[in-house]
Amino acid sequence: xxxxxxxxxxxxxxxxxxxxxxxxxxxxxxxxxxxxxxxxxxxxxxxxxxxxxxxxxxxxxxxxxxxxxxxxxxxxxxxxxxxxxxxxxxxxx
Amino acid sequence: xxxxxxxxxxxxxxxxxxxxxxxxxxxxxxxxxxxxxxxxxxxxxxxxxxxxxxxxxxxxxxxxxxxxxxxxxxxxxxxxxxxxxxxxxxxxxxxxxxxxxxxxxxxxxxxxxxxxxxxxxxxxxxxxxxxxxxxxxxxxxxxxxxxxxxxxxxxxxxxxxxxxxxxxxxxxxxxxxxxxxxxxxxxxxxxx
Numbered sequence: 001x002x003x004x005x006x007x008x009x010x011x012x013x014x015x016x017x018x019x020x021x022x023x024x025x026x027x028x029x030x031x032x033x034x035x036x037x038x039x040x041x042x043x044x045x046x047x048x049x050x051x052x053x054x055x056x057x058x059x060x061x062x063x064x065x066x067x068x069x070x071x072x073x074x075x076x077x078x079x080x081x082x083x084x085x086x087x088x089x090x091x092x093x
Numbered sequence: 094x095x096x097x098x099x100x101x102x103x104x105x106x107x108x109x110x111x112x113x114x115x116x117x118x119x120x121x122x123x124x125x126x127x128x129x130x131x132x133x134x135x136x137x138x139x140x141x142x143x144x145x146x147x148x149x150x151x152x153x154x155x156x157x158x159x160x161x162x163x164x165x166x167x168x169x170x171x172x173x174x175x176x177x178x179x180x181x182x183x184x185x186x187x188x189x190x191x192x193x194x195x196x197x198x199x200x201x202x203x204x205x206x207x208x209x210x211x212x213x214x215x216x217x218x219x220x221x222x223x224x225x226x227x228x229x230x231x232x233x234x235x236x237x238x239x240x241x242x243x244x245x246x247x248x249x250x251x252x253x254x255x256x257x258x259x260x261x262x263x264x265x266x267x268x269x270x271x272x273x274x275x276x277x278x279x280x281x282x283x284x285x
Contacts, residue, residue, distance in 0.1 A: 011132060013156035014124065015164065048135065050153040051238045052160060077149035080242050088223045088234040 001037065002071075003029055003061075006045030013048060018056030030061070039065050044072040051084045058082070059089045068093045094186065098179040099280075102190045105177040106274065122175040124163045131156060134180055143285055144187065150242050151189075151283065157235040158191050158279050166195035171275070187283040194276040198254040212255030213267050220252075220259060220267075240265060249282040 005012065008021045033039065039061060043049065062068050070093055073079060085091035101119060121127035135152050138144060144151065155178075162176045177192040195201075199215035205224060209215050218224055220240045224233050243250045243261045250261040254277045258270040 011128075011135065011152065011156075013131070013153060014128065014160045016124075048149045048152045048156070050156045050160075051234045052157060055234060075149050076146070077153040080150060080238065081153065084234050084238040084241065088237055 001029065001033055002040040002042055004042045004044070005049075005057075006042075010045060010047040012046060012053040012057075013050040015052040015056055018053035021053075022057045022060050025057070025061075030065075033065065035065055036067055037065070038067045038069060040069045040071050042071040043075060043078045046075060046078060049075065049078045049081045051081045051089075054081045054085055055089050058093075059085055059091055062091055062093050094183050096181050096183060096188050098181045098188065098190050101179065102177050102192050102278070105192060106194065106276075106278065119177050119179040120175060121159075121178050124160065127159050127163070127176060127178055128156075130178055131159070143182070144283065147246060147283070150246060151248075151281075154239050154242055154248075154281070155189060155191065157239050161235055162191070162193035162195055162277060165201045166193065170195055182285070185285045187285055189281040189283075190279070192276065192278045197274075197276055212257035213269065216252070216254060216257045216259045216267050220261075220265070243281075247284055251280045253278045 003025065009017070012018065041058065041061065070082070073082065082091065098119070105119070121130060131152060135148060138148050138151075159176055159178055171194065173194045175193070177190065180187065180189040197212070198219050199209060199212050202215050202218055202224065203209055206218060209218065220236050223237070239250070240261050244263060244265065248262065250259070252259040252261070253270055253274050256270050256273045257267060259265070259267045
């Protein structure tokens with residue numbers, strides 16, 4: 001299954017809105033997904049990503065599900081944020 | 094160069110609540126107002142084709158600093174609720190200023206690091222260690238992100254809290270500052 005992050009906004013920066021996005025995902029997109037099922041997280045259309053938002057979403061999805069693929073990560077803030085999560089939040093994707 | 098926002102932020106740091114609220118173009122009482130103005134800044138830079146490659150990082154850095162002020166002072170603002178946020182361009186320099194009159198870094202971090210006794214050590218921890226002042230929530234990567242991305246870009250950050258000053262550009266240093274400052278003041282300079 002694919003999660004298109006642009007559907008949550010083009011500027012994803014704050015922790016509360018990340019938390020809200022993850023809660024929404026849990027009750028819909030991720031609801032019946034098996035723990036080993038492939039989840040594609042697509043950053044296409046995201047203009048700005050900050051680690052506070054991403055820590056509430058990407059880190060949590062990666063903690064819960066084991067088969068994650070990140071798509072369209074070219075944006076500089078997406079790359080910098082993923083680097084920060086890998087260094088400080090234990091993200092292993 | 095005399096930036097109008099530098100004068101305004103000095104007044105914001107010193108004056109009464111009434112005076113502060115009169116600076117409505119820069120005063121963000123809530124996070125929603127701050128984020129709306131951050132959107133506006135992003136659209137402004139995009140429409141003027143200024144720093145196109147750097148816009149995502151600049152906006153993310155400002156977002157982390159501004160949201161930190163709200164997240165760490167929520168329910169505890171000592172005086173004025175909210176932050177000052179402004180940006181200005183003069184002679185090919187973009188200057189961005191964020192400031193709050195909150196608890197400051199030392200008081201905030203003392204909740205989880207009671208052994209901290211001075212502002213310099215508090216700033217060092219805030220910028221270099223994974224520590225959350227909102228434990229047991231696991232958070233605290235924002236200023237590390239800010240430091241790392243300022244250092245790898247052509248930006249300059251001066252961040253003050255208490256009597257300490259952090260300077261981040263190609264190097265990272267923390268020193269004593271003569272003036273004491275309640276809350277936090279961040280000044281980012283970007284050459285266009």
